[in-house]
Amino acid sequence: MSNPAYTVIFYLFAAITVFSAAFVVFSRNVIYSAFSLLFTFFGAAALYVFLSADFIAVTQVVVYVGGILVLLLFGVMFTNSIMQTDLKTDVLNMIPGTVLLVGIIGAILYTFYSTHSWMPSSTMLQGSIVERIGFETMSGYVLPFEMASILLLAALIGAAFLARFDKPGNNEK
Amino acid sequence: MGNSLNAWSDWLTGFSPMGIPLGLVIIAAIPLVFIALYALTYGVYGERKISAFMQDRLGPMEVGYWGILQTLADILKLLQKEDIVPTLADKFLFVIGPGVLFVGSFLAFAVLPFSPAFIGANLNVGLFYAIGIVSIEVVGILAAGWGSNNKWSLYGAVRSVAQIVSYEIPAAIALLCGAMMAGTLDMQKITLLQSGPFGFAHFYLFQNPIAWLPFLIYFIASLAETNRAPFDIPEAESELVAGYFTEYTGMKFAVIFLAEYGSMFMVSAIISIVFLGGWNSPLPNIGGLELNAMTSGPWWGAFWIIMKGFFFIFVQMWLRWTLPRLRVDQLMYLCWKVLTPFAFVSFVLTAIWVIYVP
Numbered sequence: 001m002s003n004p005a006y007t008v009i010f011y012l013f014a015a016i017t018v019f020s021a022a023f024v025v026f027s028r029n030v031i032y033s034a035f036s037l038l039f040t041f042f043g044a045a046a047l048y049v050f051l052s053a054d055f056i057a058v059t060q061v062v063v064y065v066g067g068i069l070v071l072l073l074f075g076v077m078f079t080n081s082i083m084q085t086d087l088k089t090d091v092l093n094m095i096p097g098t099v100l101l102v103g104i105i106g107a108i109l110y111t112f113y114s115t116h117s118w119m120p121s122s123t124m125l126q127g128s129i130v131e132r133i134g135f136e137t138m139s140g141y142v143l144p145f146e147m148a149s150i151l152l153l154a155a156l157i158g159a160a161f162l163a164r165f166d167k168p169g170n171n172e173k
Numbered sequence: 174m175g176n177s178l179n180a181w182s183d184w185l186t187g188f189s190p191m192g193i194p195l196g197l198v199i200i201a202a203i204p205l206v207f208i209a210l211y212a213l214t215y216g217v218y219g220e221r222k223i224s225a226f227m228q229d230r231l232g233p234m235e236v237g238y239w240g241i242l243q244t245l246a247d248i249l250k251l252l253q254k255e256d257i258v259p260t261l262a263d264k265f266l267f268v269i270g271p272g273v274l275f276v277g278s279f280l281a282f283a284v285l286p287f288s289p290a291f292i293g294a295n296l297n298v299g300l301f302y303a304i305g306i307v308s309i310e311v312v313g314i315l316a317a318g319w320g321s322n323n324k325w326s327l328y329g330a331v332r333s334v335a336q337i338v339s340y341e342i343p344a345a346i347a348l349l350c351g352a353m354m355a356g357t358l359d360m361q362k363i364t365l366l367q368s369g370p371f372g373f374a375h376f377y378l379f380q381n382p383i384a385w386l387p388f389l390i391y392f393i394a395s396l397a398e399t400n401r402a403p404f405d406i407p408e409a410e411s412e413l414v415a416g417y418f419t420e421y422t423g424m425k426f427a428v429i430f431l432a433e434y435g436s437m438f439m440v441s442a443i444i445s446i447v448f449l450g451g452w453n454s455p456l457p458n459i460g461g462l463e464l465n466a467m468t469s470g471p472w473w474g475a476f477w478i479i480m481k482g483f484f485f486i487f488v489q490m491w492l493r494w495t496l497p498r499l500r501v502d503q504l505m506y507l508c509w510k511v512l513t514p515f516a517f518v519s520f521v522l523t524a525i526w527v528i529y530v531p
Contacts, residue, residue, distance in 0.1 A: 031263070054302075059305075061306060066338070070315070070338060073312070
């Protein structure tokens with residue numbers, strides 16, 4: 001990874017991620033914010049690829065771009081008069097906000113400078129990572145996996161219950 | 174440039190004149206762009222000719238022999254057209270919409286093995302990537318539909334996105350059946366595992382008595398994902414003018430079409446790779462007559478996968494003039510109450526087959 005081309009590509013993706021994330025926050029137009037989020041997710045996925053985590057990178061695209069971003073865009077597009085609303089909040093806490101910002105940046109920089117080198121993991125990455133993920137999910141982490149699936153199932157049933165026609169108070173049918 | 178696995182793409186990646194790593198950055202993508210462009214040119218020509226023959230017409234006959242240069246003439250015409258952006262459109266989204274759409278449909282080309290010697294990027298999560306990257310296309314469709322500031326466009330975009338997001342589920346489960354049979358998500362390995370001296374008998378479609386079910390489910394779902402008839406309600410001409418690209422003209426319209434035909438070829442190639450052996454020759458060795466050995470190799474591999482892709486594109490066009498368009502509720506019924514349960518059934522049966530039978 002000492003090839004300068006990789007460095008250039010890394011900084012390109014890092015710049016895409018940071019600038020699009022800044023645009024998400026600073027844009028006044030909520031639609032532009034939502035579309036800009038696409039580039040943030042895409043850049044984050046590219047950074048995962050640089051960490052040799054291909055599987056997580058693709059999962060990032062599937063879950064965040066395919067699921068959450070599309071849901072967000074649908075929500076924004078189906079909300080009436082969202083373009084007219086002024087998105088500025090009237091709660092402004094300048095002093096606590098600044099203190100928090102300086103504190104967090106200080107903590108990150110302190111960790112960055114006090115850690116002298118990167119700490120490589122004791123288990124080295126060998127071969128295809130997908131099989132390892134499969135084995136670990138199905139053996140060591142099967143309980144959290146099943147719990148997550150039950151949570152998602154409950155969410156699905158709840159969504160179907162909220163949206164159904166024949167419940168009391170919803171006589172549109 | 175030997176004949177070993179991925180020889181051509183490795184050579185292209187290592188190509189760096191004067192220390193500039195051109196190969197790493199761009200060169201490997203150029204053949205893929207040409208494949209997408211040819212898929213468009215001959216896809217459109219084929220579409221018009223096949224439609225014409227099915228309706229007992231001749232189709233384009235004027236430009237070139239049997240109208241073979243008609244698409245080229247159309248592209249030249251589109252290049253010269255005025256690029257109109259509606260006054261009340263959201264200019265930025267209107268302009269980037271087709272671009273994002275094309276990038277989304279083109280990104281999946283990177284992991285398709287077009288020959289034993291050529292694959293854009295040999296990822297070990299290739300199949301998962303090909304399923305997932307389609308979601309960028311969805312964002313492009315929404316940008317185009319919203320940016321046009323037109324009710325038909327927005328309706329088309331919303332229908333299209335609802336359809337793609339829903340049909341991703343049966344499509345992904347069906348492809349997972351193929352991945353289970355292979356035990357890997359690496360596209361090149363999936364193809365390699367289906368090669369053998371008996372040609373088509375090694376393809377996953379014929380390896381397993383249940384494989385026809387995920388094959389059929391993925392084919393139906395891929396029709397919906399590419400907005401082809403009978404699932405073309407996002408651009409239903411009789412209701413929505415042209416769906417999300419109603420307002421587009423000139424080159425932007427051409428780019429949307431390029432994306433559409435690119436993704437048609439992409440899903441056809443994926444179904445050929447997962448179930449029909451990708452670049453493997455379907456001809457078996459019969460005794461001393463070694464048909465399979467004769468028709469294998471890097472060039473033959475490219476020939477076979479492109480032929481398989483074109484075959485499925487032909488079936489897509491054939492269905493367009495055979496089946497009527499579905500209604501929106503019928504579309505959702507088919508996805509959630511027919512295809513998804515059957516996909517789960519085939520998933521469980523394939524798992525049982527893979528674990529207990531061979």
